[in-house]
Amino acid sequence: MIIQISWKNVWRNRTRSLIIMIAILLGIFGGMFLLAFMQGMTEQRLSSALKTEVSHIQIHSEKYLENNDFNQYMTDISAIDEYLSTDKRVQGYSTRIIIYSLAKTSEMGAGVRITGVDPENEINVTDLNTKIIDGSYFENTRGMPIVIGEKLAKKLKAKVRKKIVLQVQDTSGKTFPSAFRVAGIYKTTNTAFDEMNVFVRNKDLRELTGFNENNAHEIAIYLNNRENVTAVENDLESIFPAFTVESWSEGNAILAYMSEAMDQYLIIFILIILFALFFGIANTMLMAILERRKELGMLMAIGMKRFKVFRMIMYETIFLSLVGAMLGIIIAFLTITYFAKNGLNLSIWSEGLEAIGYDPIVYFQLDTSYLLQIVVMVIITGILASILPAIKALKLNPADALRIDN
Structure with missing residues (x-):
């Protein structure tokens, strides 16, 4: 009532x-x-x-993250490769060579992060291949191809099929210029990332630097489910204690x-x-x-x-x-x-x-x-x-x- x-x-x-x-x-x-x-x-x-910049999990050598030293790389990564290829929680992984260096054209120069990737494996970790706005993803290019961000392309006044010279360091510490040809220009939602990061093929960097096929600076891992990050990270740390395993939350405090x-x-x-x-x-x-x-x-x-x-x-x-x-x-x-x-x-x-x-x-x-x-x-x-x-x-x-x- x-x-x-x-x-x-x-x-x-x-x-x-x-x-x-x-x-x-x-x-x-x-x-x-x-x-x-x-x-x-x-x-x-x-x-x-996660899909473009950091991935779910990254593996580095113990001292690499201190100063991103080219000579602080992981050796004998075949065991990690074998483990990740059989883990059903892993959607994809990519081994990378990383060099912090200088990119130049006849017009301008800029500091960049050179990442050597295997294009076929990289598409299972990042979606960079879907971000191409001009050219292609390491395709239809003579010589050594390079993929650069739109922001960097504007800064260097670079275009598809034009040359970019990178300062490359080999395993002995010697630096020298190497010419790459722009295969594609990508654009993500992060212009700071686009301005800083260029991508080349692993095999090209290995030939230039003398880097062993069984070595890498970084292994980026993308999982089928973000909820599995902690479990996979713990498993990797226990199986491969000699390496530093970081989840995305540890590697990127801001995110x-x-x-x-x-x-x-x-x-x-x-x-x-x-x-x-x-x-x-x-x-x-x-x-x-x-x-x-x-x-x-x-x-x-x-x-x-x-x-x-x-x-x-x-x-x-x-x-x-x-x-x-x-x-x-x-x-x-x-x-x-x-x-x-x-x-x-x-x-x-x-x-x-x-x-x-x-x-x-x-x-x-x-x-x-x-x-x-x-x-x-x-x-x-x-x-x-x-x-x-x-x-x-x-x-x-x-x-x-x-x-x-x-």
């Missing part, structure tokens, strides 16, 4: 009830919209970085921090919205109590127990919160579904976003667990917001309330 009365009371002053419901709707919609936007942007950045901190930031943001809604709901219900003092006093005068009055006010507040929240969740869900499929185009800020590694088209993403959390938090907010107005109603003196002149 109290529940039915409370529901009818909500609609006695439609304007006031609709205003507070719309406020709750907008708050929940805004919170979920931002949640999905930020989660989608974060996941896109992480997925892009790890971004991934771990984002959920916390989003929850804090939702709590701030609910905190604001708390005061809005409480204020509205206090106004309603003041307007209905005579009515509430009459109910208590004819025998309604104070606890039932308390419950009635609480139910009214919860109804206001739930209706507004559910409408907000439904509208937000439809909006998020649309942007999850079509993406939100932020191309007008593409230059700034790509400078920090973000795609200008953001595809929204929201874990379903967040929906349940938001509903629970809204209910709790409604209950807490109803306590003060309900206590105010309990303090009414029926005799005094009946004397109020409406």
Whole structure:
């Protein structure tokens, strides 16, 4: 009975009830919209970085990471190669030779990171072959091919089939210039990566540097499931203790921090919205109590127990919160579904976003667990917001309330 009365009371002053419901709707919609936007942007950045820049796991020699010294390489990697080729958790792996050096054209020069790869294996680890915007991925090129980023190509004024001279170091420490021909130009969502990284074939670098086929500076590993990273890392560390095994979170602290901190930031943001809604709901219900003092006093005068009055006010507040929240969740869900499929185009800020590694088209993403959390938090907010107005109603003196002149 109290529940039915409370529901009818909500609609006695439609304007006031609709205003507070719309406020709750907008708050929940805004919170979920931002949640999905930020989660989608974060996941896109992480997925892009893992597939293009860092991979899930990397293996190096024990001292290589101290200063990226060319002579600190792994020897006798055949055992690792054999192990990874039989591990079903591994989607692909790539052995690499890495040289930090200088790239020059007749126009300009720039510092670069030269990565020697096996193109056939590399496509199972990175998606660089899908990022080619001009030319090809190590194909249809005479001589020694090189793939460079669009940002670097503009800086060096290099074009497909044009020559680039790299300063290469051999195993004896001697450096010398070597001419490569641009096979393709790639473009990722990270212009800093594009400007710094060039890719050549492993076999070309081995011939130039005298690097043994069984040696490598780095082995990059991409797994079928990101959830297996810790398990695979632990297995590799126990089987190959002579090498340094790092997961993506250990090798890239910024990505790890971004991934771990984002959920916390989003929850804090939702709590701030609910905190604001708390005061809005409480204020509205206090106004309603003041307007209905005579009515509430009459109910208590004819025998309604104070606890039932308390419950009635609480139910009214919860109804206001739930209706507004559910409408907000439904509208937000439809909006998020649309942007999850079509993406939100932020191309007008593409230059700034790509400078920090973000795609200008953001595809929204929201874990379903967040929906349940938001509903629970809204209910709790409604209950807490109803306590003060309900206590105010309990303090009414029926005799005094009946004397109020409406």
